[in-house]
Every structure is written in C-alpha cells, then in structure tokens.
Amino acid sequence: MIESFKQLEEAGRDRDLADVFLEVDEQEHGIPAEQILAALRKRRGVMRDCIERGKGGGLSMGKLVGNEARKLNEAFEAGRTFLDPLTIKAEIYALSVMGENSRMGVIVAAPTAGAGGVVPGMLMALEEERKIDPEKTVRALAVAGGIGSIVALSANISGAAGGCQNEVGVAAAMGAASVAYMMGGTTRESIHAAAIALKNTLGLVCDPVGGLVEVPCVKRNAIFAVHGLTAAQLALAGVESVIPMDEVVEAMVRIGRALPRGLRETAEGGLATTATGCAIGTRLKDEANQRRAERAAERERVAQERKGSES
Amino acid sequence: MAVRHDRKVSILDIMGPVMVGPSSSHTAGTARLGRVAREILDEDPVEVRFFLHPPLAATYRGHGSDFALVGGAIGLNVDDPRIPEAIRIAEQMGVEIEFAEEDLGDVHPNTVRIEIKGKTKEAEIVGSSIGGGVIEVFRINGFQTRFKGDSPSLLLFYRDRPGMISEVTRIIAEERINIASLYCSRKQRGKDAFMEIDVDSPLAREGLERIRAVPDVGEAKYLDRIT
Numbered sequence: 001m002i003e004s005f006k007q008l009e010e011a012g013r014d015r016d017l018a019d020v021f022l023e024v025d026e027q028e029h030g031i032p033a034e035q036i037l038a039a040l041r042k043r044r045g046v047m048r049d050c051i052e053r054g055k056g057g058g059l060s061m062g063k064l065v066g067n068e069a070r071k072l073n074e075a076f077e078a079g080r081t082f083l084d085p086l087t088i089k090a091e092i093y094a095l096s097v098m099g100e101n102s103r104m105g106v107i108v109a110a111p112t113a114g115a116g117g118v119v120p121g122m123l124m125a126l127e128e129e130r131k132i133d134p135e136k137t138v139r140a141l142a143v144a145g146g147i148g149s150i151v152a153l154s155a156n157i158s159g160a161a162g163g164c165q166n167e168v169g170v171a172a173a174m175g176a177a178s179v180a181y182m183m184g185g186t187t188r189e190s191i192h193a194a195a196i197a198l199k200n201t202l203g204l205v206c207d208p209v210g211g212l213v214e215v216p217c218v219k220r221n222a223i224f225a226v227h228g229l230t231a232a233q234l235a236l237a238g239v240e241s242v243i244p245m246d247e248v249v250e251a252m253v254r255i256g257r258a259l260p261r262g263l264r265e266t267a268e269g270g271l272a273t274t275a276t277g278c279a280i281g282t283r284l285k286d287e288a289n290q291r292r293a294e295r296a297a298e299r300e301r302v303a304q305e306r307k308g309s310e311s
Numbered sequence: 312m313a314v315r316h317d318r319k320v321s322i323l324d325i326m327g328p329v330m331v332g333p334s335s336s337h338t339a340g341t342a343r344l345g346r347v348a349r350e351i352l353d354e355d356p357v358e359v360r361f362f363l364h365p366p367l368a369a370t371y372r373g374h375g376s377d378f379a380l381v382g383g384a385i386g387l388n389v390d391d392p393r394i395p396e397a398i399r400i401a402e403q404m405g406v407e408i409e410f411a412e413e414d415l416g417d418v419h420p421n422t423v424r425i426e427i428k429g430k431t432k433e434a435e436i437v438g439s440s441i442g443g444g445v446i447e448v449f450r451i452n453g454f455q456t457r458f459k460g461d462s463p464s465l466l467l468f469y470r471d472r473p474g475m476i477s478e479v480t481r482i483i484a485e486e487r488i489n490i491a492s493l494y495c496s497r498k499q500r501g502k503d504a505f506m507e508i509d510v511d512s513p514l515a516r517e518g519l520e521r522i523r524a525v526p527d528v529g530e531a532k533y534l535d536r537i538t
Contacts, residue, residue: 001319021322029321030511039323046329061333062373101332104375104395109335111325111443116335119326145322152320158336158442160366160420166442174325211373213333264420266369288372299402 001028003153005191005245012187017177018139020187021146040141043108044134047097047120050107054096058103062212062284065102068219069095086129090229091222094121098218111148111157111170114213117221118171119144122179122228132182140178147177147194155253159206159265162256168220169201169252172228173245179232195241197231199248202255205263207270209277210284216271320445324461328444328538330389336421337367337374340440342394343537344423345383347448347460348436350534354429356406359384362413366420371410381408384427388538389444419447446537454505455496460537462491462509465519470527471497471504478525483510486518 002008002024012020022033057070073092075081081088094117101107101116110119119141127137151157151170159167176193185193201224209215241248262269271277330339349356361380363371371377375395382397383389385404393400401408415422419439426435438448438458448458451466458464465483469475476495483490489511497504514533523531 003319024319025321025323028319031321031323036322040326043326043329061375104332104338104378106329106390106392107332108329109327109339109444112335113330113332113338114334116332141326142322145324145326148325149320149322152325152443156419156442157325158421160336161442208373211370213374261366266366266420267373268369284373295398295402 002150005150005194005249008150009188009191015187016139017146017181017187017190018142021142021149024146036142037138040138040145044138044141046106046108047124050100050105051093051096051120051124053105054099055092057099060099060102060212060214060218061104062102062210062214062280064209064212064214064280065218066099068222069093069099086125087226087229089125089128090121090225093124094118094221094225095218097121098221102212102214102218110144111152111174112159112167114159114217115167115171115221115224117218118168118225118228119175119178121221121225122175123182125225126179126182126229130183136182140182143181143190144174144178147174147190151249154249155256161264162252163259163264164204164206164220165198165201165252166256167206168224169198169204172201172224172231173198175225175228176231176235179229180235183232183236185232185236189235191245192240193232193235195243195245195248196234196239197228198245198252199241199243200227200231202248202252205259205270206265207263207272208265208267209272210281211265211267211272212284324445325443328389330444331379331392331394334374334376335444336440336442337371337376338379338394339389339444340421340442340446341371341376341423342379342383342387342389343444343446343460344425344436344438344440344448345380346386346388346537347383347438347446347458347534348425348427348434349384349386350537351434351436351451351466351532352427352429352432353532354432355404356384356427356429358407358428360409360411360426362411362415362424362426364415364418364420364422365412367423368412377410380423380425384425451505451507453498456505456507457494458507460534462511463513463536464534465506465508465510465514465522466532466534467506467508467522467528468530469504469506470529471499471501472527475504475525475527476506479506479508479522479528482518482521482525483508483514486514488512488514488518
C-alpha cells in the first residue's frame with residue numbers, strides 16, 4: 001500500500017514507475033496489470049480519435065468556444081507559428097480534446113473532463129515529436145493515473161471542492177510526472193516534476209462563465225499542457241521542488257478550503273461575474289428557459305393529440 | 312470538502328472514465344447516480360424526480376447534468392453517445408421528469424436526491440458526485456449507507472434479528488466470493504434493516520436466490536459495477 005509520495009519514492013527507487021503502480025492496483029483492486037494496460041491502450045485510442053475529430057472544430061454547446069484547435073492547427077500547418085513543434089502540438093491536442101468535450105463528444109476524463117486536455121495534449125505531442133513507442137505512452141498513462149490516485153487520497157479532485165488547482169493543477173502534475181517517465185527520468189524526477197507543476201497552479205480558482213466548461217477551461221488546458229512540459233523539463237535537469245509533493249498537496253487542500261464558494265465552480269465570482277461574463281450568463285439562462293418552454297409546449301401538443309385520437 | 316477517501320482509487324478511476332463531455336462531476340458522475348437509482352428500482356421508470364442541492368442547482372444545466380441524470384435513470388452508460396438526447400428519449404418512453412432545488416444539508420456541493428417510480432416499485436437515493444466521475448451514495452430508501460458503485464454489490468432489505476449477517480455472509484463464502492466491505496444500518500431495533508455488501512467478484516444467480524430464501528430477507532438486489 002502506497003499512501004504518500006514519500007512512500008512512492010522509496011518503493012520506486014531503481015524501478016519502473018509504471019510497474020510500481022500496476023503492482024499496487026493488482027494488490028488493492030485485484031485487477032491484473034495486463035487488464036489495466038489493455039484498458040489504457042483503448043483509452044489512448046479514444047484520446048487519439050478525439051484529437052483527430054477535435055482539430056476540425058465546431059461550436060460548443062454554449063457557443064462560446066470550439067474552434068481554437070482548428071485555428072492553431074491551420075496556423076501551424078501554414079508555417080505561421082513561432083513556438084517549437086512539441087509545444088504547439090501539445091496546445092493543439094489539448095484544445096482538440098476540450099473542443100470535443102464542449103460539444104458533448106466522447107472523451108477520457110484525466111482526471112476530470114474539464115481538465116481532460118492536459119494529459120493527452122502533453123503525452124500525444126511528445127510521443128509524436130520524439131517518436132516514442134505508443135506502448136510507452138500507455139505505460140505513461142498508468143503513471144499519470146497512479147500519481148492522481150495518491151493525490152486523491154487526501155483531496156477531492158473537483159473544481160467544486162477546491163477550485164481549478166484541484167483539476168487542471170492535478171492534471172498538469174500527472175502529465176509532468178508521466179512526461180519525465182517517458183523521457184527516461186527516475187521516480188524521484190517524476191515526483192519532483194509533479195510537485196513543480198502542482199505548486200505553480202496553487203490558488204487557481206474555478207470561475208466558469210455561465211457555469212459552462214468552456215471559458216476559461218478550453219484555453220486553460222492548452223496553457224497548462226505547456227506548463228506541465230516545462231515542469232518536467234526542469235525536473236529532468238535535476239531541479240527539485242523545495243517543498244515535497246506531499247506537502248504541496250496538503251497546501252492545495254488548505255487553499256481549496258479557504259476559497260470562497262463563489263470561486264468553486266458555482267459561476268458566482270471571478271470571470272463569471274465580469275460584465276461580459278454576466279451578459280453571457282443571462283443569455284444562456286434565457287436560451288435555456290426558451291428551450292424548456294418549447295419542450296413543454298411540445299409535450300402539451302403530443303398530449304392533446306393523444307387525447308384527440310382516443311376520443 | 313477535502314475528505315480522505317476511505318480506500319485508494321485505481322489507475323483506471325483516475326485516467327477515466329471514457330465519457331460523454333463536458334464535466335466528469337456534472338455529467339459522468341451524475342449519469343452514474345441516475346444509473347444507481349435505475350438499478351435499485353430494477354424496472355423501467357415511469358416517473359423520476361431530481362432534487363438538486365443548491366450549488367448543483369446553480370450549475371447543472373450548463374454542464375448537461377439534466378441530460379446525464381435522466382440518461383442514467385433510463386439506463387444509459389456514461390460513454391453512451393445518446394446522453395445528449397436522453398431527455399427526448401425519456402419523453403418518448405413516456406417517463407415523467409421533474410427537477411427541483413432542495414437543501415440537502417452539510418453535504419458535497421454536487422449532491423442530488425432522486426425519487427424514481429416504476430409500474431410496481433419505487434426507490435429513493437441520495438448521493439454526491441465528488442469529482443472525476445466518482446460517486447458516493449449515502450442514503451438508499453431511507454437507510455444510511457456508503458455505496459460507490461465501483462465494485463459489484465449486494466443490497467439487502469431485511470428484518471433486523473440476530474444471526475442475519477452470519478447467515479448471509481456464510482452463503483457468500485460458500486459461493487467462494489470475497490467480501491471487500493460490509494455496511495449495515497437499521498431504522499429501529501428488530502425492525503427494518505439494510506445491509507450493503509461489496510464483493511470482489513460477481514455473484515451468480517443461484518447465490519442470490521439462496522440469499523433471497525433466507526428467512527426475514529425482504530428484498531435482495533445485486534448490482535454490477537456501475538459504468
């Protein structure tokens with residue numbers, strides 16, 4: 001049983017980090033390693049499909065976002081971008097997943113849907129750019145899941161519980177650790193990559209405009225995919241977090257508790273209550289009410305028809 | 312609500328589920344809560360009422376939680392692409408649906424009480440979607456519990472009396488099934504009682520029938536992992 005990152009570092013010294021996590025799951029949940037890897041292989045496929053579909057764009061449910069991946073991909077393919085390809089692909093892929101998510105498409109929650117672009121963005125971009133064996137990516141997904149499962153022992157992973165740090169912050173930490181793993185880093189380096197990524201998201205609030213997983217969520221996933229890559233790069237160069245990962249998680253929990261309710265996914269603060277945010281919120285409410293009224297009228301019509309045909 | 316989980320979640324719980332967007336707590340988790348209500352009812356619903364805790368009532372529409380709750384209540388999985396159409400499908404099935412706000416007390420923000428009725432039966436659950444699609448159902452038909460839907464479970468409604476737990480668990484042992492956790496509660500000594508038994512492997516039909524035959528067992532339901 002591994003209950004802390006300190007224990008993980010001990011257990012994972014000179015060992016493959018994915019093997020450590022797979023062993024833990026086999027012991028605690030009775031799921032054989034091969035079965036977990038098979039499921040993760042499928043999930044990598046869902047991520048891949050989602051990225052391909054997402055590049056095509058299309059408006060979200062709330063019509064606030066949806067074409068970010070398409071625009072950046074077009075600029076990239078036309079040679080109109082200035083960042084390096086790894087960074088840009090991480091952004092495009094994160095945006096693709098989030099675009100699909102905002103259209104009620106099928107995605108992989110990693111660890112949540114609202115932060116679901118970060119891990120696939122980082123891992124799929126790295127796999128492509130460094131020509132990494134897809135099987136290694138599958139194992140890196142086990143590392144990402146394992147890191148998240150230790151965080152989840154002390155924190156509820158939701159914006160409602162502790163703000164966006166609990167979602168996108170945890171996703172960036174999971175992604176940073178798995179990128180360090182894919183690049184051949186040690187267990188210690190993976191844990192420090194996670195700590196550096198997470199501590200630099202502390203205090204991030206969840207203030208979605210109109211309560212939708214659209215603004216600022218979609219673009220934020222792209223930004224934090226790059227953030228996670230940076231954290232992994234630092235850790236792989238031997239830079240370590242002065243505050244150990246276990247304590248960073250503790251700090252996250254305390255900060256989450258201190259956040260006012262209005263900044264925990266309720267859409268009653270922050271960006272959601274700016275002039276523009278409020279105007280969008282009002283429009284969405286009006287549209288929802290109209291749809292409800294239309295549905296009620298339709299139900300009424302069908303009921304009348306039924307009555308008519310019976311008599 | 313940063314509570315320590317009572318057991319470690321798995322790699323697949325964190326890197327998943329595969330689901331219809333846009334929110335794991337508002338879409339996947341709520342769909343699973345709807346499914347729990349449907350599985351406990353154990354027949355086609357004709358009427359479902361959702362009572363949303365105020366923070367959820369403020370956010371549910373934008374996340375498609377209404378589609379997800381209804382989708383779950385009519386038996387759809389969290390990755391079923393028909394979830395965005397769930398309300399229409401339910402209406403076509405003739406299911407009456409209602410959403411209301413209700414203060415459910417000192418609970419997780421994303422908590423809902425579900426009343427579900429079929430032609431012959433009815434059920435009620437109260438549960439929270441705590442993030443990443445993970446759920447905690449803490450009341451079933453008025454009994455305290457701690458149902459998570461992440462393993463096969465046996466739910467027993469019975470008359471409280473000495474020896475009940477040992478008789479039931481002996482049958483489970485004879486079926487060569489390992490018990491992961493067991494939780495009992497009752498309304499009053501010697502009266503209505505409830506037992507939730509989470510098991511490591513599926514329980515066969517004959518095992519369930521043997522448990523149903525135990526004297527004083529009113530109802531025994533076997534629920535698979537809720538996906």
